[in-house]
Amino acid sequence: MAGGWLNPFLWTPAGWGCTLRVNLNESGAVLKIGITQFALGKVSLQEILDLCQEAGYQAVELVFAEDGRDLSPNLSDAELKKVGERCAAAGVEITSVVALYAAGGNLLSRKREEREQKARCVARSVEIAGVLGVGAVLLHPGALTAEGTYEEAWADLRDALRGLAPLAERHRAAIAIENVWNKFLLSPREAAQFLDEVGSPWVGFYLDTANMMAYGYPEHWILGLGPRIVRVHFKDFRRREHQFVNLQDGDTDWPRVMGLLRQIGYQGSVIHEVGGDHQTLVDLGARMRRIVSL
Numbered sequence: 001m002a003g004g005w006l007n008p009f010l011w012t013p014a015g016w017g018c019t020l021r022v023n024l025n026e027s028g029a030v031l032k033i034g035i036t037q038f039a040l041g042k043v044s045l046q047e048i049l050d051l052c053q054e055a056g057y058q059a060v061e062l063v064f065a066e067d068g069r070d071l072s073p074n075l076s077d078a079e080l081k082k083v084g085e086r087c088a089a090a091g092v093e094i095t096s097v098v099a100l101y102a103a104g105g106n107l108l109s110r111k112r113e114e115r116e117q118k119a120r121c122v123a124r125s126v127e128i129a130g131v132l133g134v135g136a137v138l139l140h141p142g143a144l145t146a147e148g149t150y151e152e153a154w155a156d157l158r159d160a161l162r163g164l165a166p167l168a169e170r171h172r173a174a175i176a177i178e179n180v181w182n183k184f185l186l187s188p189r190e191a192a193q194f195l196d197e198v199g200s201p202w203v204g205f206y207l208d209t210a211n212m213m214a215y216g217y218p219e220h221w222i223l224g225l226g227p228r229i230v231r232v233h234f235k236d237f238r239r240r241e242h243q244f245v246n247l248q249d250g251d252t253d254w255p256r257v258m259g260l261l262r263q264i265g266y267q268g269s270v271i272h273e274v275g276g277d278h279q280t281l282v283d284l285g286a287r288m289r290r291i292v293s294l
Contacts, residue, residue, distance in 0.1 A: 031261075031266075031267075031268070031269060031270050031292045032058040032059045032093060032095070032269035032270070033056070033057060033058055033059065033269065033270055033271075033272075033285065033288035033289060033292060034052070034057045034058060034059030034060050034061065034092075034093070034095060034269050034270070034271045034272070035048075035051070035052070035055075035057050035060060035061070035271060035272055035273075035281070035284070036060070036061035036063075036233065036271050036272070036273050037060065037061060037062055037063040037071075038061070038063060038273055039272065039273050039274055039275045039276075039281070040275075040281075042067060042068060042069045043069075044069070044070050045062075045070055045071060045083060045086060045087075046086075048060060048062075049086065049087065049090040049092055051278075051281060051282070052090065052092045053090060053091070053092075054282055055281060055282040055283075055284065055285030055286075056285040056286075056289065057092065057285055057288075058091070058092065058093060058269070059092065059093045059094070059095040059269035059271060060087065060092050060093070060094060060095065060271075061094075061095060061096045061097065061098070061138065061271050062083070062094055062096075062097050062098075063097075063098055063100065064097065064098070064099045064100070064124075064125075064128055065099075065100040066100065066101055066102045067100075067102075071083065073099040073100065073101055073121075073124050073128070075128075077131050080128060080131040080132055081131060081132075083132065084131075084132045084133065093269065094132055094134045095134065095135075095136070095231065095268065095269040095271060096129075096134060096135075096136045096137060096138050096176065096206075096231050096271070097125055097128050097129050097132065097134055097137055097138070098121075098125050098137060098138040098139075098140075099121055099122075099124040099125040099127075099128055099137075100121055101117070101120060101121055101124070103117045104117065104118065104121060105117025105118030105119070105120070105121060105142065106118055106141075106142030106143065107119065107122075107141040107142050107156065107157050107160050108141055108142045108143060108144045108145070108153045108156070108157060108182070108184060109142060109145070109147075110145070110147045110148040110152065110153075114142075115156060115160060118141070118142055118160075119160050119163075119164065122137070122139055122160075122164055122175060123164060123167055125137035125138070125139075125173075125175075126164070126167050126168050126171050126173050126175065127167075127171060129171060129173035130170070130171025130172065130173055134173060135172065135173055135174060135230075135268075136173060136174045136175075136176045136204075136206070136230050136231050136268070137168075137173055137174070137175055137176065138176060138178060138206055138231070139175050139176060139177045139178065139206070140178055140180050140182070141157055141177060141182070141184070142182065143182040143183065143184075144182055144183040144184045150184075153184065154194065157184075157194075158194065158197050158198055161175060161177075161198045161200070161203045162198055162199070162200065164203075165198070165200035165202045165203055168200075168202035168203065169200075169202045173202075174201075174202050174203065174204050174230045175202065175203045175204070176204050176205060176206035176230045176231045177191075177195075177203070177204075177205055177206060178205075178206040178207075178208055178211075178233065179191065179205075179206075179207065179208050179211050179212055179221070180208065180211055181211060186215070187216065187224075188216075188220050188221040188223070188224025188225050189224055191205060191221075191224070191225060191228075192224055192225055192226075192228060195225075195228050204228050204229065204230035204231075205225050205228045205229050205230065206229075206230065206231045206232070206233065207221060207222065207225065207229045207231070207232045207233065208232075208233040208235060208273070209232065209233065209234055209235060209236075209252060209257060210234075210235035210236055210237040210244060210250070210252065211235070213237035213239060213250075213251065213252070214237065214239070214242060218252065218257055219253065219256055219257065219260055222257065222260040222261060222264060223260060223264070226264045227264060227265060229261075229264065229266060230268060231268050231269075231271070232261065232266065232268065232269075232270045232271065233270075233271055233272070233273045234247060234270050234271065234272040234273070234274075234288065234291065235247070235272065235273050235274060236248065236249060236250030236251075236252045236274075237250045237251060237252070238250045238251055239251050244274075246274060246276070246280070246284070246287070247272060247274060247284060247287045247288065247291065248287050248290070248291065254291050254294055255294040258291065258292065258294045259294075270288065270291075270292060272284055272288055
């Protein structure tokens, strides 16, 4: 694979079918590694950047929330640009963002008010990404309930994302739906069908490598979703104990996962979502480097 490889079916924010070349170094480690703020809680931006530099994280997923932290969805454009400047000065790329208002909402709810609240969060996430020049926003759409039908939830989410897609295109920030334990989009085939029904290259998938492992395999999801995957979260899972564990301590076939990500032409960063004490978070940087070099 020296000299790089081509994927004629690569999804990029420019659209489907773009051909891009990936140059691999000798170890094959081309993907930036990073951490999501969800693994850190209400820490300050400076604490995040200090950790990134100590652990060797090259990328970060930032959370802008109305919970007292210094990163708020209500920051002005000027304040947001300062956030971007501080990250750039530290050598840390902001790979994705999410904005959470106090009324978080739920795009799968049968209540219109809750769907509108969540749509407001997504729209603000996209706006923040646009100011920062970040190419993707994380979307946890909410949890399915017994109210109504699966088909109604499907149509509501699809239509909401169709409505948000022009905003995502305008800000050049893809909306990336994550596979989470929300009783919705439970197979890669279903997730691919859903994204294809939305029908916009500005709505893609945020793959969590462990959230399906209680009932499936990340390998199937990578192959099934292929170029629809725009961002990746790394976690690990031990099936026998039915619990999340530290990276490389679970049942994930990391060489296979990395090989398939390269096969589909994935070029984004990989962000882990594993919590722990300070030394664990530093050690996770080394574990991430080992994984991406496989």
